[in-house]
Amino acid sequence: MQWTGLNELREKFLTFFESKGHTRLPSFPLVPIDDKSLLLINSGMAPMKKWFLGQATPPSKRVTTCQKCIRTPDIERVGKTSRHGTYFEMLGNFSFGDYFKHEATKWAWEFITEVLELPVDRIWVSIYENDEETKDIWVNEVGVDPGRIVRLGKEDNFWEIGSGPCGPCSEIYFDRGEEFGCGSPTCGVGCDCDRFVEFWNLVFSQFNGDGNDHYTPLEHPNIDTGMGLERLACIMQGVDNLFEVDTVQNIMKHIRQIAGVEYGVDEKTDVSLRVITDHIRSTTFMIGDGVVPQNEGRGYVLRRLLRRAARHGKLLGIKGPFLYQVVDTVIQENETAYPELKQNSEYIKKVVRVEEERFSKTIDQGMELLSEMIDKLESNMEGAILSGEQAFKLYDTFGFPIDLTREIIAEKAIGLDEEGFVKLMEEQKRKAREAHFSKDTVGWKDDSLKDVDVEDEFVGYVQPKAQAKIVAIVKDGETADSITEGDEAVIVLDKTPFYAESGGQVGDTGAIVDGTSVFKVTDCKKSPSGQFMHIGKMESGCLAVNDKVNAAIDEKRRQAIMRNHSCCHLLQAALRDVLGDHVHQAGSYVDDERLRFDFSHFAAMTPEEIAAVEKEVNEKILAGLPICVKEMPIEEAKKMGAMALFGEKYGDTVRVVNMDGYSIEFCGGTHLDNTAKAGLFKIISESSVAAGVRRIEATTGLGVLHLLDDANQVIVKSAENLKLANPSDLVGRTHAVAAELKEKEKELEALSQKMAYGKAEELMKNAKEVCGVRVVGATFSNMKAETVRAMCDTIKEKFPNIVAVLATSSDGKGNICAACGKEAVKMGVHAGKLIKEVAQIAGGNGGGRPDSAMAGVKDIFKMDEAIAAVPAILEKMLGK
Structure with a gap:
C-alpha cells in the first residue's frame, strides 16, 4: 500500500462511492438541525436519522458523506493517551431502502483492496455470531478467506440504540503486526491491544427493535457504514495514532514552534501538545459552524475546550494568547474540504482570541489560590478532599471551570466534594433566576445599573x-x-x-x-x-x-408601530360611540404588525357592531385629523376631558395625545401627526379574554394590504384550481363541487365496503384456531382506519366464530381494530378488553363493546408485535 495524505483519502472515498451511484453530500453542520436530542453531531449517520426512520425523504437513496463529528464523554482522557480525541471525521456510504449486504460488502472490499491496495493478508472481518447470511456473502461472493472471519457477540457486532431500526454489523480490521500485540496466545480480533485496528463498520439495519430484544424485519432494510478518516490515515501512513497523521501533525508542529518544545521527549509536554492540538481542531470547526462560548449547552463545551487548551499552553510556558494563531494552520490543513473555514477565518480567530484574553485575566489569580489550597491539603493526611466551598470560590470569583479544577487536583491525587459544589451552584442559579430578567421587565431587582450615575x-x-x-x-x-x-x-x-x-x-x-x-x-x-x-x-x-x-x-418599523398605536386610540373612541361609555381600556399591545386592544364589555360584539366600529375608525383616518401631542399639568388635561388608563397612577405632568377632539388620551407612546398616515384599518378578530373583558386584534396600513393580498390570492388560486375564468363564479362553483364530493363520498364508501369484503375473504383463508375460536390478524400500510373497521365488521357478520384484529398506519398514525362474532362473544371473548391489552404493546390505548373496539397507538413500528401477541392474550382471556 502507498502512503496517502488524509485529504487525499477523503477524496478517494467520496469519489469511489460517487462512481457507485451515490450522491455526495457536504458535511452537515456540527450543530444538529431540528434535533434536540443531540448537543453536537457525533456520528456520520446522526444528521440522517429522519431519513433512516422514514420521517423525511432523502435527496437520493444512495448517499456518501464525510461528516464532521464531536464527541466529549472522554474529554479528561484527551491528551493523557494518544487514542482519545474530541474531533474526528467519519466517512460513510448509506442506502435508504436501496442496496443491502451484497453491495455493501462487495464495495467495501473493492475500495480497501483495489483503491487503497491494503494487503489482503492483513485484513480481518468480524460478523455477528448468528449472522450466517453475512458470512456466506463474505466468503462465497466477496471471496474472503473464511479463516479471516471472526464471530463476535451482540455487544460488539449488533448495532442498536433503544428502539427503532437496528441490525447486525460487520467490522473490518487491519493487522498492524505482532510488534503491536499484547503477546497473549489468545490475541486476535477483538483484543484490547493495539495490534488489530477496527477501521470500518458496516451496519445492516434490517430490523425494527422494541428495545426489549424483540425484532421485526424491516420491509426496506438500510445500510449505514462508518469509517474513521483519521484512523484510516493512521493505517495508510504507517503511524501509531491520530496525532501523527499528516494534517494533525502539522497543527502540532505550529504549537511546538510557538512553545519552543519537542514532541516525544517529555510525557508531560506531550500531554499538553496533544490536548492543544485536539482542542484547537474541535473549536475551530465548532466556531465555524456557529457555536459561541457560553456557560451552558454546546457553548459550554466550546468554552471548556478552549480554556483547557489555554491552560495547557501555560503549562508549556506560552505567555499570552496563542491559540488564535494556530487557527490559521487548522484552516490551512482543512480548507480544501471545508472552504467555509477560510471564509470565516477572521471571525473564528477573533472569537478564540477574545475567549483566551478573558480566561487569561482570571487564570493566574485562580491558579495562585488553587496552588495555596493544594499545598495545605497535601500537608495533611492521605485522602485529601477539596471542599465544595473552595471549588465554588474558584469558579465564582475567578471564573475557574470546575472541570479544570477537577483535572488539576486529580494530578495531585486530591479528591473533590462535587456534591457541595453542585449545591452552591444551584443556590446561585436560584438567586440569579429571581434577580435576572423577571417576567415583566428585563431589569434586575437588585439593578445592575443602579450605580450608573447618568440621566439618559x-x-x-x-x-x-x-x-x-x-x-x-x-x-x-x-x-x-x-x-x-x-x-x-x-x-x-x-x-x-x-x-x-x-x-x-x-x-x-x-x-x-x-x-x-x-x-x-x-x-x-x-x-x-x-x-x-x-x-x-x-x-x-x-x-x-x-x-x-x-x-x-428602524424607522420603517417605528412608522408601522405608530400607525397601530394611533389607531388604538381611534378604536377606543369608536367602541365607546358604538357600544357605550362603559367601554374602558383593560390592556393593550402594539407592535409593527398588529394592535391588540382589551376593553370592558359584557357580550360578544355582533358582526354589525364590528362593522360599525371598523367603519368609524376608517372614516376618521380618511378625515385626516391632526394629532397633537403635548405635555401639560394633569389637572389641565382632565379639564380637556383626556381619558386615563383605569387604575394607572400619573405624575403632576402628563403627556396628552389629542386627535382633533375626537380622541383625547393620556399616553407616553409614539404617534403619527395625522390620522391619514394610518392608511387603512381592519379588524382581524374579536374574542373573550375574561369575564367582562373582550379583545380586538387589528392591523393598519400595509398590514391591511397584506390581508387583502392574501385573501385575493386565495380567491384567484381557488378559481384557477376549479378552472374558472372569472373568480366571481367561485361561489356557485363551490356549491356544485360540494354536491359532487358528497356523491363521490357515497360511492367511495360503497367501494370501500366492497374492498373490505374481498380482503375479509382473503384473510379468512389464513385464520388460525385458538381455544375454539378462529383468529385472523394482519397489519396494513396507508389504509384508512374506517376501511379497517369495515373489514372487521364484514368478518364478524359473516363468521360468528371469529376474532379479527387488524392494524393500520396512515400519515404516521396507527390504529388497531378488533371485532368478535356472536359465537366468540358467547365463549367469553370481549373485543374492548382484548383491544386494550393489544394496543398497550404499541404504546396505545382503547376500548369498546364486546363485539367491536378501536384503539389508537403511538408506536407504529410495534404494531406487528401487537398483532402477533393476540393468540396468547386470547388464551389468557379464555382461561386456557
Missing part, C-alpha cells in the same frame, strides 16, 4: 437618530468595560432615539454603530432605576464604555 435623554419623539456616548454595558448580569463580536449585552447611552417598551408599545429596534463596529438592538426596555436598556448582540467589531456612537432606530 430620550429624543425619540422627534428624531430617529442621535449621536451618543456609551455610559454603561451590562453582560451576563454584570457591568462590563467592553463587548466583542458575538456577545449578547445591554448598552446604556447618554442620549437615545430608542423608545423603551411601556404602555403596551413594544421597544424600538435598530443599531448602535461606531465605524465597522455594529451592535444590533433587538429590544429596548427601562431598568428599575430608569435607564434605557438597549438589548441586543454585537454583530461585528467591539464597543467599550465612553465610545462615541451613532444610534439609529
